[in-house]
Amino acid sequence: MRSENKSSGQKDRSFIEEARRAQIVASAVEVIAELGFARASLAQIAKHAGISKGVISYHFAGKDELMEEVVERTYHAIAEYVMAKIEGVESATGLLRGHILSVAEHMRGHRTQLKALGEIFYNLRTADGQPRYGVKANEAVYEAMESIYRLGQQNGEFREFDTRVMAVTHSSAIDSMFAYWVAYPEHDLDAHANELADLFERAVKK
Template sequence: MRSENKPTGQRSFIEEARRTQIIASAIEVLAESGWAGASLANIAKHAGISKGVISYHFAGKDELMEEVVDQVYAQIAEYVLAKMEGEKSATELLRTHVLAVAEHMRGNRNRLKAIGEIFHNLRGPDGGARYGPQTNEEIYQALELVYKLGQDTGEFRPFDRRVMAVTHSAAVDAMFTYWVVIPGHDLDAHARELADLLERAVK
């Protein structure tokens, strides 16, 4: 049985380190060469390993790409949740979410470029996009909790929380898409304006 089938807790330190190395190389190759250039052979060359080592740890390119997305999103969540910890009001939580995710990604442009390539190119078994609104449910639910808190405490007006969560998530995605394409764009200023806009929308 190949190691990628083992639960994380059963992998050795060396196996985890190798998987992390492969994922990091996949991110860099995707960012530099795009989807078409991100073959397993090119990723292996970047990592300084054989293609067979990647095949030992991952069933194929699709599984590796899914691991890239999972890792990037896990790192975003860890950073943002740490920033939100201790915030009391829904308004503070709302603003902190937008500002913190921008702050984190400002130093991780290649990760944004990499997952953008994956989102636009990776297909599911039915031929449709592997990622999209159908895979954002956890994000929508987490944002809905913030909006529910605001409504319960009277900070926020009545509104459809799902509509606001979808709009919030889409606006953050659009902010990053624009920043990746326009490198000189002020991401922090954009995040502040977006936080102001969302706050005004819910008060």
């Protein structure tokens, strides 16, 4: 059984528990990126981490929950990095460019995580066989992007357009940029991100 889960009312995890979970997640990322989702068994992840499979079972209910933790921690790290980079930026144009460039800057040093995320997004399924991370799972991302585009429209920086369409396009363009870079590691990710920022800036300006 697990020591505890995220349900409200349960005690916080200890420092040791958090450190162990982080170790397991880090090993999961490496194994998934190297072997692929299907072959990344709990036994393989435990072997990489230098622990028993039982230790993983103590902290996670199963492979699905571990995969969700990989996604959650990765996105949390991205969000923290981006927020630090755009702190104090007031213009919508600055926020738009800052988001695209800082996400690319962060992930440039985390290519293995991108490979693991791709495997999880493509393979992880719900109990009824639906993708665990389908389009609807991106709602929070779309809303965050929409807030930037609405700000630009409200302060006169941006022209009128459907903010949801632009947010979906924005998110998809970033996902495609990373997918291409994972497939072609020699590709200049920074140059791609700058071109993308230029493209979106031109698309929204009056």
